[in-house]
Amino acid sequence: MSETAVGFAGIGRMGLPMAQNVLRAGFPLTVWNRTSARCAPLVEDGATLADTPAELATANVVVTMVADADAARAVLVDSSLLARLAPGTVVLEMSTIGPTAAVELADSAREHGVDLLDAPVSGSVTVAESAQLFAMVGGEASAYERATPVLNAMTKGHVLLGGSGAGAAMKLALNSMIAVTDVSLAETLALAERFGIDRGQAYDVIAGGALASPFVQYKRPAFLHPETTPVAFTTALMRKDVVLAEELASRLETEIETASAAGRVLDRAIDAGLADEDMASVIRLFASHNGAEPPQSPPDTREG
Numbered sequence: 401m402s403e404t405a406v407g408f409a410g411i412g413r414m415g416l417p418m419a420q421n422v423l424r425a426g427f428p429l430t431v432w433n434r435t436s437a438r439c440a441p442l443v444e445d446g447a448t449l450a451d452t453p454a455e456l457a458t459a460n461v462v463v464t465m466v467a468d469a470d471a472a473r474a475v476l477v478d479s480s481l482l483a484r485l486a487p488g489t490v491v492l493e494m495s496t497i498g499p500t501a502a503v504e505l506a507d508s509a510r511e512h513g514v515d516l517l518d519a520p521v522s523g524s525v526t527v528a529e530s531a532q533l534f535a536m537v538g539g540e541a542s543a544y545e546r547a548t549p550v551l552n553a554m555t556k557g558h559v560l561l562g563g564s565g566a567g568a569a570m571k572l573a574l575n576s577m578i579a580v581t582d583v584s585l586a587e588t589l590a591l592a593e594r595f596g597i598d599r600g601q602a603y604d605v606i607a608g609g610a611l612a613s614p615f616v617q618y619k620r621p622a623f624l625h626p627e628t629t630p631v632a633f634t635t636a637l638m639r640k641d642v643v644l645a646e647e648l649a650s651r652l653e654t655e656i657e658t659a660s661a662a663g664r665v666l667d668r669a670i671d672a673g674l675a676d677e678d679m680a681s682v683i684r685l686f687a688s689h690n691g692a693e694p695p696q697s698p699p700d701t702r703e704g
């Protein structure tokens with residue numbers, strides 16, 4: 401049993417398996433979630449339930465895994481959790497909130513003698529379940545060292561990329577590529593399908609070729625069997641990340657044109673009522689079985 405007591409706020413799709421892995425690694429764990437019923441599986445496994453975020457203040461390492469920057473501020477600042485933590489405590493802020501909010505929260509933490517590391521993750525729910533996430537970290541090296549055993553419990557690897565905000569910035573850069581890949585995969589499958597090629601066979605071709613990636617592999621059920629596959633990452637959260645990436649690119653005077661194009665497709669999906677569906681649901685904008693009629697027979701591909 402480790403000496404380090406862990407507090408965990410945000411028991412959502414990602415937070416639940418991450419907290420389960422913290423518990424499995426032997427850390428004493430206290431959990432809080434806005435909707436407290438979601439903590440039940442953790443409490444059954446031995447975690448202590450906190451009624452307010454401030455009750456996590458006895459922990460040496462606090463993990464936050466909430467939807468966005470407003471939620472992170474609510475949990476850490478508005479609840480007065482940061483003010484109650486003992487100096488020397490490390491907060492691992494693992495949500496995707498972008499570098500501006502991460503730096504602002506790290507500054508607030510520092511005022512209370514607390515080190516806040518931005519440590520967002522690459523991966524999804526199934527990846528989190530098997531503790532195979534990868535964390536991108538920004539902040540002080542000494543705090544990173546203190547938080548490493550907890551990071552090890554949830555991830556297959558992690559890297560300190562620089563000072564505050566570096567992990568959050570890297571995550572936005574990465575997720576702009578995920579958005580492009582998601583939309584591109586949807587378009588590619590829909591194009592093949594509209595020609596008359598079976599979606600599963602088209603997926604086999606992509607997953608067996610040069611562009612196969614862990615993302616392509618683990619999104620397979622979401623694209624092929626959406627009706628029986630649990631939502632892993634919502635269209636709304638993916639759109640949130642592209643907006644943050646666009647803000648970062650604008651601040652740094654660079655361009656992420658393909659990600660912005662993907663963002664527009666995500667907007668259309670949200671307008672079509674798919675905000676709370678998995679991001680793979682963007683395929684419904686293009687796919688033949690969702691309104692748009694496919695050609696009666698495969699188009700004539702002869703040239704000339």
Ligand SMILES: NC(=O)c1ccc[n+]([C@@H]2O[C@H](COP(=O)([O-])OP(=O)(O)OC[C@H]3O[C@@H](n4cnc5c(N)ncnc54)[C@H](OP(=O)(O)O)[C@@H]3O)[C@@H](O)[C@H]2O)c1
Nearest residue numbers: 410411412413414434435466467471495496523524632633
């Ligand atoms: N899902 C993925 O594949 C994935 C992968 C990498 C990173 N991420 C990032 O990880 C974070 C969590 O994603 P998720 O998929 O786990 O989302 P989720 O299932 O929607 O969970 C969101 C969590 O945030 C809490 N929350 C939302 N607003 C809040 C507020 N105002 N105050 C306090 N708590 C609040 C929710 O509480 P309730 O239960 O009460 O609603 C829930 O615990 C996001 O930043 C996301 O971008 C997700």
